[in-house]
Amino acid sequence: MTKEISKTVLTEFDTLNFAKELIPEIEAGDVIALIGDLGSGKTYFIKAFCQCLGISYVTSPTFTIVNTYTKGNNKIYHFDFYRINSLSELINTGYNDYINDPEAIVFIEWADLFKKALPGKRVEIIITMNKDHTREIKFIRRDE
Amino acid sequence: MIVLGIESSCDETSVAVLRESGEFETEVLSNVISSQDFHKLFGGVVPELSSRAHIQQVLPLVKEALKKAGTTLEEVEVITATAGPGLIGALLVGFMFAKSLALATKKVFIPVNHIEGHIFSGFLGGEKPEFPMLVLVVSGGHSLLLLVKSFTEFARLGTTVDDAAGEAFDKVSKLIGLGYPGGPKIQRYAERGNPLAIPFPVSELKGRYDFSFSGLKTAVLRYVEKHYPERHIPEQDLPNIAASFQYAVIRALTRSVKRALKEYRVKSVSLVGGVAANKPLREAIAEIGNNQNVRVFIPGFEFCGDNAAMIAFRGYTLYKSGYGSDFEAETFPALPEAGWGEIVNGEQ
Numbered sequence: 001m002t003k004e005i006s007k008t009v010l011t012e013f014d015t016l017n018f019a020k021e022l023i024p025e026i027e028a029g030d031v032i033a034l035i036g037d038l039g040s041g042k043t044y045f046i047k048a049f050c051q052c053l054g055i056s057y058v059t060s061p062t063f064t065i066v067n068t069y070t071k072g073n074n075k076i077y078h079f080d081f082y083r084i085n086s087l088s089e090l091i092n093t094g095y096n097d098y099i100n101d102p103e104a105i106v107f108i109e110w111a112d113l114f115k116k117a118l119p120g121k122r123v124e125i126i127i128t129m130n131k132d133h134t135r136e137i138k139f140i141r142r143d144e
Numbered sequence: 145m146i147v148l149g150i151e152s153s154c155d156e157t158s159v160a161v162l163r164e165s166g167e168f169e170t171e172v173l174s175n176v177i178s179s180q181d182f183h184k185l186f187g188g189v190v191p192e193l194s195s196r197a198h199i200q201q202v203l204p205l206v207k208e209a210l211k212k213a214g215t216t217l218e219e220v221e222v223i224t225a226t227a228g229p230g231l232i233g234a235l236l237v238g239f240m241f242a243k244s245l246a247l248a249t250k251k252v253f254i255p256v257n258h259i260e261g262h263i264f265s266g267f268l269g270g271e272k273p274e275f276p277m278l279v280l281v282v283s284g285g286h287s288l289l290l291l292v293k294s295f296t297e298f299a300r301l302g303t304t305v306d307d308a309a310g311e312a313f314d315k316v317s318k319l320i321g322l323g324y325p326g327g328p329k330i331q332r333y334a335e336r337g338n339p340l341a342i343p344f345p346v347s348e349l350k351g352r353y354d355f356s357f358s359g360l361k362t363a364v365l366r367y368v369e370k371h372y373p374e375r376h377i378p379e380q381d382l383p384n385i386a387a388s389f390q391y392a393v394i395r396a397l398t399r400s401v402k403r404a405l406k407e408y409r410v411k412s413v414s415l416v417g418g419v420a421a422n423k424p425l426r427e428a429i430a431e432i433g434n435n436q437n438v439r440v441f442i443p444g445f446e447f448c449g450d451n452a453a454m455i456a457f458r459g460y461t462l463y464k465s466g467y468g469s470d471f472e473a474e475t476f477p478a479l480p481e482a483g484w485g486e487i488v489n490g491e492q
Contacts, residue, residue, distance in 0.1 A: 034275070038319055038361075039361050039362045039365040044304060044306075044358065051157070051374050060306055060308070060358070062284075063284040063285030063308060063311055064154070064231065064285045064312045066231070067478060068477055091437070092196060092233055093232075093233055094232055139440070
């Protein structure tokens with residue numbers, strides 16, 4: 001069973017509004033795989049989502065691999081697979097512990113680089129850049 | 145006093161030995177790094193992130209560092225290690241090793257914040273910076289500007305709101321087809337290019353001293369899409385793109401430094417972190433120092449990237465400032481939301 005919601009956005013403000021719309025769709029324990037090219041706005045989407053939860057200090061985890069943000073009862077793990085070379089390297093970061101934390105929402109940038117590492121039950125956020133500078137953001141909940 | 149430092153917060157395992165040579169002054173006796181590849185020091189290439197790699201390297205590196213320093217473990221008085229921020233698996237290896245070693249050999253153990261290690265790395269050169277000091281930390285994972293009043297008082301003035309400076313170099317390098325390592329490749333192409341050829345933007349932000357590099361990355365992407373729809377950039381066009389991008393990064397960083405120099409009366413400016421290896425950035429900061437009559441301190445290349453000498457030095461300054469052994473300390477993957485280098489506004 002899958003559920004899909006899509007939106008075409010032009011500005012950062014549009015992305016923020018769409019993130020706000022998706023807040024009720026996402027709960028603790030969810031793993032959210034972000035897929036999109038360099039510069040498509042993956043980090044910005046997560047920043048916008050976190051902003052809706054009152055978390056204001058989201059930065060790119062490309063170098064740090066995983067960032068942790070907490071605010072009140074909300075706990076977010078923000079992963080980036082961009083610099084990961086192998087599945088074993090990923091496992092060595094403690095990845096399984098992070099994604100199995102029932103109290104946290106886990107975001108994963110460049111998730112398509114290690115599809116094998118993703119749980120079957122997950123949310124995908126697919127961002128496509130259009131020629132006219134708009135972006136299509138697609139939310140898909142997969143229950144495989 | 146001899147100090148041993150261990151750093152394992154991310155890609156590199158590094159061990160250093162320092163000897164006290166004066167009040168808050170040390171001599172680096174050894175500073176060994178698991179991968180001595182200069183390019184890696186510039187921020188992000190072929191990472192070896194597995195904690196297993198750190199486990200395999202830490203003991204041989206400690207032995208090598210002591211041997212190179214011409215000393216023995218018995219002579220060491222203080223053992224320091226990076227406690228965070230960093231990758232938890234990587235941090236734990238160096239930290240637990242150092243803690244256990246100190247406990248077993250009854251030595252002082254001082255946990256060190258990795259960013260504080262960078263902040264004071266300007267002291268590792270020959271000359272000693274004077275406080276108050278403005279410090280620009282720019283690396284693959286961190287970009288921040290701080291006002292440092294002493295070894296125990298400092299405040300964050302600004303930080304990146306998205307990507308770190310080193311990350312921007314790597315990602316744009318990939319975007320224009322230059323690949324890894326982004327820093328040195330862009331610098332090399334930029335040498336033959338005109339920095340004013342393409343007016344890439346420097347965004348104005350809510351925080352006067354903050355930086356943003358994500359918008360710049362998108363601007364380069366848009367430029368490439370517009371002028372090279374096939375995504376193939378001819379070799380002769382690369383220097384101008386590289387130079388213009390690099391110039392935009394330098395403008396963003398120097399803008400914050402110039403603003404801070406107007407507001408705060410400081411005696412020194414220090415440029416630290418992996419991106420401090422970038423020559424035009426070093427020159428731009430040196431020039432600001434010249435114009436404003438402030439002395440500039442930039443550590444040598446070996447102390448720019450992640451290294452244990454800066455961790456040992458930071459541990460040493462904490463010990464000298466009255467901090468004692470802390471065997472209760474634990475690793476921390478992220479900086480606390482509050483309570484570390486609180487952002488100050490206005491007065492000094």
